[in-house]
Amino acid sequence: NKVKEAAGSGTGVLGDSKSLNTHFENNTYYLVDSTKQMDGRIYTLDNRNGGFNSLPGYDITDSDNRFTETSQRAAVDAHHYAGKVFDYYYNKFGRVSYDGNGSDIISTVHFDTNYNNAAWIGNQMIYGDGDGKVFAPLSGAIDIVAHELTHAVTDSSANLVYEFQPGALNESFSDVFGFFLDPNDWMIGEDVYTPGREGDALRSLSNPNLYDQPDHMNEYRTLPNTEEGDYGGVHINSGIPNKAAYYTINAIGRAKSEKIYYRALTIYLTPNSDFASARQALIQSATDLYGSTEANAISSAWSNVGVN
Numbered sequence: 001n002k003v004k005e006a007a008g009s010g011t012g013v014l015g016d017s018k019s020l021n022t023h024f025e026n027n028t029y030y031l032v033d034s035t036k037q038m039d040g041r042i043y044t045l046d047n048r049n050g051g052f053n054s055l056p057g058y059d060i061t062d063s064d065n066r067f068t069e070t071s072q073r074a075a076v077d078a079h080h081y082a083g084k085v086f087d088y089y090y091n092k093f094g095r096v097s098y099d100g101n102g103s104d105i106i107s108t109v110h111f112d113t114n115y116n117n118a119a120w121i122g123n124q125m126i127y128g129d130g131d132g133k134v135f136a137p138l139s140g141a142i143d144i145v146a147h148e149l150t151h152a153v154t155d156s157s158a159n160l161v162y163e164f165q166p167g168a169l170n171e172s173f174s175d176v177f178g179f180f181l182d183p184n185d186w187m188i189g190e191d192v193y194t195p196g197r198e199g200d201a202l203r204s205l206s207n208p209n210l211y212d213q214p215d216h217m218n219e220y221r222t223l224p225n226t227e228e229g230d231y232g233g234v235h236i237n238s239g240i241p242n243k244a245a246y247y248t249i250n251a252i253g254r255a256k257s258e259k260i261y262y263r264a265l266t267i268y269l270t271p272n273s274d275f276a277s278a279r280q281a282l283i284q285s286a287t288d289l290y291g292s293t294e295a296n297a298i299s300s301a302w303s304n305v306g307v308n
Protein backbone atom coordinates (compact mmCIF):
# COMPACT_ATOMS: atom_id res chain seq x y z
CA ASN A 1 0.00 0.00 0.00
CA LYS A 2 1.30 3.44 -0.97
CA VAL A 3 1.14 6.27 1.56
CA LYS A 4 -2.25 7.95 1.28
CA GLU A 5 -1.34 11.25 -0.30
CA ALA A 6 -4.33 13.46 0.28
CA ALA A 7 -7.90 12.74 1.26
CA GLY A 8 -9.98 15.05 -0.85
CA SER A 9 -13.67 15.27 -1.58
CA GLY A 10 -15.87 16.47 -4.38
CA THR A 11 -19.34 16.82 -5.83
CA GLY A 12 -20.40 14.26 -8.41
CA VAL A 13 -22.62 14.48 -11.47
CA LEU A 14 -25.79 13.90 -9.43
CA GLY A 15 -24.82 16.56 -6.85
CA ASP A 16 -23.69 14.01 -4.27
CA SER A 17 -20.51 14.34 -2.22
CA LYS A 18 -17.82 11.65 -2.42
CA SER A 19 -14.27 10.98 -1.30
CA LEU A 20 -11.28 11.41 -3.61
CA ASN A 21 -7.70 10.15 -3.41
CA THR A 22 -5.60 13.09 -4.64
CA HIS A 23 -1.94 14.07 -5.01
CA PHE A 24 -0.51 17.20 -3.38
CA GLU A 25 2.31 18.96 -5.28
CA ASN A 26 3.32 22.51 -6.22
CA ASN A 27 1.01 23.73 -3.46
CA THR A 28 -2.10 22.36 -5.16
CA TYR A 29 -4.10 19.13 -5.34
CA TYR A 30 -4.29 16.96 -8.47
CA LEU A 31 -6.87 14.31 -9.41
CA VAL A 32 -4.17 11.65 -9.27
CA ASP A 33 -4.53 8.59 -7.05
CA SER A 34 -1.35 6.81 -6.03
CA THR A 35 -2.83 4.92 -3.09
CA LYS A 36 -3.70 1.73 -5.00
CA GLN A 37 -1.66 -1.49 -4.92
CA MET A 38 -0.24 -0.78 -8.37
CA ASP A 39 2.94 0.62 -9.92
CA GLY A 40 0.85 3.03 -11.98
CA ARG A 41 -1.62 5.64 -10.86
CA ILE A 42 -5.21 6.57 -11.50
CA TYR A 43 -5.21 9.85 -13.45
CA THR A 44 -8.34 11.81 -14.31
CA LEU A 45 -7.93 14.57 -16.87
CA ASP A 46 -10.02 17.26 -18.61
CA ASN A 47 -10.24 17.37 -22.41
CA ARG A 48 -11.94 20.79 -22.29
CA ASN A 49 -14.36 19.61 -25.01
CA GLY A 50 -11.54 18.84 -27.43
CA GLY A 51 -11.54 15.73 -29.58
CA PHE A 52 -9.08 12.88 -30.04
CA ASN A 53 -6.23 15.26 -30.92
CA SER A 54 -6.49 16.95 -27.49
CA LEU A 55 -6.10 13.69 -25.54
CA PRO A 56 -5.10 12.86 -22.88
CA GLY A 57 -6.23 16.35 -21.87
CA TYR A 58 -5.21 18.61 -19.03
CA ASP A 59 -4.52 18.14 -15.31
CA ILE A 60 -7.43 18.82 -12.96
CA THR A 61 -6.32 20.75 -9.88
CA ASP A 62 -7.98 22.34 -6.87
CA SER A 63 -6.36 24.57 -4.27
CA ASP A 64 -8.33 23.29 -1.26
CA ASN A 65 -8.79 19.60 -2.21
CA ARG A 66 -12.56 20.09 -2.42
CA PHE A 67 -13.49 19.52 -6.03
CA THR A 68 -16.90 21.16 -5.85
CA GLU A 69 -16.98 23.23 -9.05
CA THR A 70 -19.73 22.28 -11.50
CA SER A 71 -17.04 21.83 -14.15
CA GLN A 72 -15.33 19.25 -11.92
CA ARG A 73 -18.38 16.98 -11.36
CA ALA A 74 -17.76 14.57 -14.23
CA ALA A 75 -14.13 14.22 -13.16
CA VAL A 76 -15.07 13.60 -9.52
CA ASP A 77 -17.18 10.60 -10.53
CA ALA A 78 -14.76 9.30 -13.16
CA HIS A 79 -11.96 9.38 -10.56
CA HIS A 80 -13.95 7.99 -7.64
CA TYR A 81 -15.57 5.21 -9.68
CA ALA A 82 -12.32 4.21 -11.41
CA GLY A 83 -10.89 3.67 -7.93
CA LYS A 84 -13.90 1.56 -6.97
CA VAL A 85 -13.53 -0.62 -10.05
CA PHE A 86 -9.76 -1.00 -9.42
CA ASP A 87 -10.56 -2.10 -5.86
CA TYR A 88 -13.18 -4.59 -7.12
CA TYR A 89 -10.81 -6.35 -9.53
CA TYR A 90 -8.00 -6.33 -6.95
CA ASN A 91 -9.99 -7.46 -3.91
CA LYS A 92 -12.16 -10.04 -5.71
CA PHE A 93 -9.63 -11.53 -8.12
CA GLY A 94 -6.18 -10.17 -7.20
CA ARG A 95 -5.98 -8.41 -10.57
CA VAL A 96 -3.72 -5.33 -10.38
CA SER A 97 -5.24 -2.77 -12.75
CA TYR A 98 -7.00 -3.71 -16.00
CA ASP A 99 -3.97 -5.62 -17.38
CA GLY A 100 -2.85 -7.34 -14.19
CA ASN A 101 0.44 -5.42 -14.46
CA GLY A 102 -0.49 -2.26 -12.56
CA SER A 103 -0.71 -0.01 -15.61
CA ASP A 104 -1.93 3.57 -15.25
CA ILE A 105 -5.69 3.99 -15.42
CA ILE A 106 -6.35 7.20 -17.36
CA SER A 107 -9.82 8.72 -17.66
CA THR A 108 -10.54 11.87 -19.64
CA VAL A 109 -13.82 13.74 -19.15
CA HIS A 110 -15.44 16.56 -21.18
CA PHE A 111 -14.52 14.70 -24.35
CA ASP A 112 -15.96 16.56 -27.36
CA THR A 113 -19.26 18.47 -27.06
CA ASN A 114 -22.70 16.99 -26.34
CA TYR A 115 -21.06 13.57 -26.79
CA ASN A 116 -23.50 10.79 -25.88
CA ASN A 117 -20.74 8.19 -25.60
CA ALA A 118 -18.17 6.67 -23.32
CA ALA A 119 -15.37 4.36 -24.44
CA TRP A 120 -12.15 2.51 -23.74
CA ILE A 121 -10.03 3.61 -26.70
CA GLY A 122 -7.26 1.07 -26.28
CA ASN A 123 -5.15 2.85 -23.67
CA GLN A 124 -7.55 5.09 -21.70
CA MET A 125 -11.19 5.85 -21.02
CA ILE A 126 -13.03 8.85 -22.47
CA TYR A 127 -16.37 10.24 -21.28
CA GLY A 128 -18.69 12.59 -23.08
CA ASP A 129 -20.84 15.11 -21.25
CA GLY A 130 -23.96 13.89 -23.01
CA ASP A 131 -26.38 16.35 -24.61
CA GLY A 132 -28.46 16.69 -21.46
CA LYS A 133 -31.34 14.85 -23.12
CA VAL A 134 -30.09 11.37 -23.96
CA PHE A 135 -27.32 11.44 -21.35
CA ALA A 136 -26.01 13.47 -18.44
CA PRO A 137 -22.17 13.25 -18.15
CA LEU A 138 -21.52 9.57 -18.58
CA SER A 139 -18.99 9.04 -15.78
CA GLY A 140 -21.87 9.69 -13.35
CA ALA A 141 -22.85 6.00 -13.39
CA ILE A 142 -20.62 3.39 -11.73
CA ASP A 143 -22.02 0.68 -14.03
CA ILE A 144 -20.85 2.67 -17.05
CA VAL A 145 -17.37 3.20 -15.57
CA ALA A 146 -17.17 -0.51 -14.77
CA HIS A 147 -18.39 -1.31 -18.30
CA GLU A 148 -15.60 0.78 -19.84
CA LEU A 149 -12.82 -0.50 -17.59
CA THR A 150 -14.01 -4.06 -18.22
CA HIS A 151 -13.43 -3.45 -21.95
CA ALA A 152 -9.80 -2.88 -20.92
CA VAL A 153 -9.77 -6.11 -18.90
CA THR A 154 -11.24 -7.98 -21.87
CA ASP A 155 -8.72 -6.48 -24.31
CA SER A 156 -5.92 -7.60 -21.95
CA SER A 157 -7.26 -11.14 -21.66
CA ALA A 158 -9.79 -12.83 -24.00
CA ASN A 159 -9.36 -9.92 -26.42
CA LEU A 160 -12.73 -10.71 -27.99
CA VAL A 161 -12.91 -9.25 -31.51
CA TYR A 162 -15.38 -6.35 -31.51
CA GLU A 163 -17.75 -7.71 -34.15
CA PHE A 164 -20.60 -10.24 -34.51
CA GLN A 165 -20.88 -12.80 -31.67
CA PRO A 166 -17.40 -12.24 -30.17
CA GLY A 167 -18.18 -8.52 -30.08
CA ALA A 168 -21.59 -9.12 -28.49
CA LEU A 169 -19.79 -11.22 -25.83
CA ASN A 170 -17.29 -8.37 -25.38
CA GLU A 171 -20.23 -6.05 -24.77
CA SER A 172 -22.05 -8.52 -22.54
CA PHE A 173 -19.06 -9.12 -20.23
CA SER A 174 -18.79 -5.35 -19.81
CA ASP A 175 -22.49 -5.12 -18.93
CA VAL A 176 -22.26 -8.10 -16.56
CA PHE A 177 -19.36 -6.56 -14.63
CA GLY A 178 -21.25 -3.28 -14.75
CA PHE A 179 -24.00 -5.16 -12.91
CA PHE A 180 -21.51 -6.64 -10.42
CA LEU A 181 -20.36 -3.09 -9.57
CA ASP A 182 -23.98 -1.88 -9.34
CA PRO A 183 -25.91 -4.96 -8.20
CA ASN A 184 -28.96 -3.06 -6.90
CA ASP A 185 -30.70 -3.20 -10.26
CA TRP A 186 -30.57 -5.08 -13.55
CA MET A 187 -30.31 -1.86 -15.55
CA ILE A 188 -27.23 -0.35 -17.21
CA GLY A 189 -26.63 3.41 -17.30
CA GLU A 190 -29.85 4.37 -15.48
CA ASP A 191 -28.12 7.01 -13.32
CA VAL A 192 -27.22 9.20 -16.29
CA TYR A 193 -29.61 8.03 -19.03
CA THR A 194 -32.36 10.53 -20.02
CA PRO A 195 -31.96 12.87 -17.03
CA GLY A 196 -35.45 14.22 -17.77
CA ARG A 197 -37.18 10.84 -17.49
CA GLU A 198 -37.31 8.52 -14.50
CA GLY A 199 -37.06 4.75 -14.55
CA ASP A 200 -35.52 4.04 -17.93
CA ALA A 201 -32.02 2.88 -18.84
CA LEU A 202 -29.65 2.23 -21.71
CA ARG A 203 -30.06 -1.55 -21.36
CA SER A 204 -31.69 -4.14 -19.09
CA LEU A 205 -30.16 -7.52 -18.28
CA SER A 206 -33.45 -8.85 -16.88
CA ASN A 207 -35.50 -7.73 -19.88
CA PRO A 208 -33.34 -6.87 -22.91
CA ASN A 209 -36.45 -6.49 -25.08
CA LEU A 210 -37.30 -3.32 -23.09
CA TYR A 211 -34.58 -1.52 -25.05
CA ASP A 212 -34.92 -3.35 -28.35
CA GLN A 213 -32.36 -6.04 -27.67
CA PRO A 214 -33.06 -9.72 -28.40
CA ASP A 215 -33.22 -12.09 -25.41
CA HIS A 216 -33.20 -15.31 -27.46
CA MET A 217 -31.34 -16.66 -30.50
CA ASN A 218 -34.58 -16.70 -32.47
CA GLU A 219 -34.43 -12.89 -32.28
CA TYR A 220 -30.72 -12.68 -33.23
CA ARG A 221 -30.15 -9.65 -35.45
CA THR A 222 -28.00 -10.24 -38.53
CA LEU A 223 -26.36 -6.85 -39.18
CA PRO A 224 -23.39 -5.75 -41.30
CA ASN A 225 -19.94 -5.30 -39.77
CA THR A 226 -20.09 -1.53 -40.26
CA GLU A 227 -20.44 1.43 -37.89
CA GLU A 228 -24.10 1.79 -38.75
CA GLY A 229 -24.52 -1.98 -38.38
CA ASP A 230 -23.08 -1.69 -34.87
CA TYR A 231 -20.30 -4.01 -36.07
CA GLY A 232 -22.72 -6.87 -36.53
CA GLY A 233 -24.93 -5.68 -33.68
CA VAL A 234 -22.52 -5.89 -30.74
CA HIS A 235 -24.73 -3.62 -28.56
CA ILE A 236 -27.89 -5.37 -29.78
CA ASN A 237 -27.15 -9.09 -29.74
CA SER A 238 -25.45 -8.69 -26.34
CA GLY A 239 -29.02 -8.96 -25.01
CA ILE A 240 -28.81 -12.73 -25.49
CA PRO A 241 -25.71 -13.40 -23.31
CA ASN A 242 -26.96 -10.69 -20.93
CA LYS A 243 -30.22 -12.60 -20.39
CA ALA A 244 -28.23 -15.82 -19.86
CA ALA A 245 -26.21 -14.00 -17.20
CA TYR A 246 -29.44 -12.84 -15.54
CA TYR A 247 -30.69 -16.45 -15.37
CA THR A 248 -27.28 -17.64 -14.09
CA ILE A 249 -26.99 -15.03 -11.32
CA ASN A 250 -30.55 -15.72 -10.16
CA ALA A 251 -29.83 -19.45 -10.09
CA ILE A 252 -26.44 -19.56 -8.31
CA GLY A 253 -26.01 -16.10 -6.80
CA ARG A 254 -23.68 -13.19 -7.42
CA ALA A 255 -20.60 -14.36 -5.51
CA LYS A 256 -20.19 -17.59 -7.48
CA SER A 257 -21.23 -15.96 -10.77
CA GLU A 258 -18.59 -13.26 -10.64
CA LYS A 259 -15.83 -15.82 -10.02
CA ILE A 260 -17.12 -17.97 -12.90
CA TYR A 261 -17.44 -15.00 -15.30
CA TYR A 262 -13.97 -13.70 -14.42
CA ARG A 263 -12.40 -17.16 -14.92
CA ALA A 264 -14.12 -17.64 -18.27
CA LEU A 265 -13.06 -14.17 -19.48
CA THR A 266 -9.43 -14.43 -18.38
CA ILE A 267 -8.68 -18.11 -18.91
CA TYR A 268 -10.97 -19.74 -21.48
CA LEU A 269 -12.32 -17.17 -23.94
CA THR A 270 -10.29 -16.24 -27.01
CA PRO A 271 -10.63 -13.50 -29.65
CA ASN A 272 -13.08 -15.38 -31.90
CA SER A 273 -15.15 -17.11 -29.22
CA ASP A 274 -18.84 -17.25 -30.17
CA PHE A 275 -21.93 -17.72 -27.95
CA ALA A 276 -21.62 -21.53 -27.94
CA SER A 277 -17.96 -21.21 -26.89
CA ALA A 278 -18.93 -18.81 -24.12
CA ARG A 279 -21.50 -21.31 -22.84
CA GLN A 280 -18.79 -23.97 -22.74
CA ALA A 281 -16.24 -21.65 -21.12
CA LEU A 282 -18.68 -20.71 -18.36
CA ILE A 283 -19.69 -24.36 -17.78
CA GLN A 284 -16.02 -25.35 -17.56
CA SER A 285 -15.26 -22.46 -15.19
CA ALA A 286 -18.20 -23.46 -12.97
CA THR A 287 -16.99 -27.06 -12.93
CA ASP A 288 -13.42 -25.96 -12.09
CA LEU A 289 -14.53 -23.73 -9.23
CA TYR A 290 -17.67 -25.37 -7.85
CA GLY A 291 -19.38 -28.41 -9.37
CA SER A 292 -22.23 -29.85 -11.39
CA THR A 293 -25.02 -27.85 -9.73
CA GLU A 294 -23.49 -24.59 -10.89
CA ALA A 295 -22.45 -26.03 -14.25
CA ASN A 296 -25.98 -27.33 -14.89
CA ALA A 297 -27.49 -23.97 -13.95
CA ILE A 298 -25.31 -22.31 -16.59
CA SER A 299 -26.19 -24.94 -19.15
CA SER A 300 -29.90 -24.26 -18.50
CA ALA A 301 -29.43 -20.49 -18.59
CA TRP A 302 -27.91 -20.62 -22.07
CA SER A 303 -30.45 -23.18 -23.31
CA ASN A 304 -33.17 -20.76 -22.17
CA VAL A 305 -31.80 -18.18 -24.62
CA GLY A 306 -31.43 -20.72 -27.41
CA VAL A 307 -27.67 -21.35 -27.19
CA ASN A 308 -26.95 -25.10 -26.85
Ligand SMILES: CCC(=O)Oc1c(C)cccc1C(=O)O
Binds near residue numbers: 116147189
Ligand atom coordinates in the same frame (compact mmCIF):
# COMPACT_ATOMS: atom_id res chain seq x y z
C1 LIG B 1 -22.71 1.10 -20.64
C2 LIG B 1 -21.74 2.00 -21.30
C3 LIG B 1 -21.84 1.99 -22.81
O1 LIG B 1 -22.48 1.21 -23.43
O2 LIG B 1 -21.08 2.99 -23.38
C4 LIG B 1 -21.19 3.17 -24.76
C5 LIG B 1 -22.04 4.20 -25.25
C6 LIG B 1 -22.86 5.00 -24.30
C7 LIG B 1 -22.10 4.43 -26.63
C8 LIG B 1 -21.32 3.66 -27.49
C9 LIG B 1 -20.50 2.62 -27.00
C10 LIG B 1 -20.44 2.36 -25.63
C11 LIG B 1 -19.60 1.22 -25.11
O3 LIG B 1 -18.83 1.41 -24.13
O4 LIG B 1 -19.73 0.11 -25.67
Ligand SMILES: [Ca+2]
Binds near residue numbers: 187188
Ligand atom coordinates in the same frame (compact mmCIF):
# COMPACT_ATOMS: atom_id res chain seq x y z
CA1 LIG C 1 -27.36 -0.20 -12.90
Ligand SMILES: [Zn+2]
Binds near residue numbers: 147151171174
Ligand atom coordinates in the same frame (compact mmCIF):
# COMPACT_ATOMS: atom_id res chain seq x y z
ZN1 LIG D 1 -19.15 -1.33 -24.40
